[in-house]
Amino acid sequence: DAGVTQSPTHLIKTRGQQVTLRCSPISGHKSVSWYQQVLGQGPQFIFQYYEKEERGRGNFPDRFSARQFPNYSSELNVNALLLGDSALYLCASSLVVFRGRPYEQYFGPGTRLTVT
Amino acid sequence: QKEVEQDPGPLSVPEGAIVSLNCTYSNSAFQYFMWYRQYSRKGPELLMYTYSSGNKEDGRFTAQVDKSSKYISLFIRDSQPSDSATYLCAMSAGTGRRALTFGSGTRLQVQP
DSSP states (O other): OOOOEEEOSEEEEOTTOOEEEEEEOOTTOOEEEEEEEOTTSOOEEEEEEETTEEEEEOSOOTTEEEEEOTTSOEEEEEOSOOGGGOEEEEEEEEOOOSSSSOOOOEEOOOEEEEEO | OOSEEEOOOOEEEETTOOEEEEEEEOOTTOOEEEEEEEOTTSOOEEEEEEESSEEEEETTEEEEEETTTTEEEEEESSOOGGGOEEEEEEEESSSSSOOOEEOOOEEEEEEO
């Protein structure tokens, strides 16, 4: 079974540019979350989407935006890139159940973004 | 103060040792607790998932949660060099649309 896939695996951008990262969840999973992991730290929550709607947002500026498509894949967009945006961007998918058994999140390999 | 505290290590042990990894947290709303393993430059891999207080065992791994002390642990028995990785604890307040709050990770090195 295919796990969470992300593209591209690595990219290099210049300050001020814009970037789009892509994620495909595990088949059957309807929720996608995005996390930022700076080197040496744990992942930090950016967004959660479920059924194409934003269900949660972390403490990130408006330069960060995301969307989810009818096939449950997702894109994360970052505008006006800063040096501090250099990080591993992780996508996690989950099978959301609102009663009973809580969800588990499964992560993709990440996209490593370097801003110069 | 961070919501989840985790000793960054590195923790170096000989092959076959029992490893104890720990996290403390401050948010009493956390009910769901996970441990992830992350190899260098890879995404986190879910190892263990527990709900509320108690123990859970899966092969060489045992997860413990003590909500009264706001303290969780992961024990690895008969550690192997392939266990060398960064271990991240993560926790969530509830079901459904809840984000995970992670610790900063503990780097483990198992020496052959």
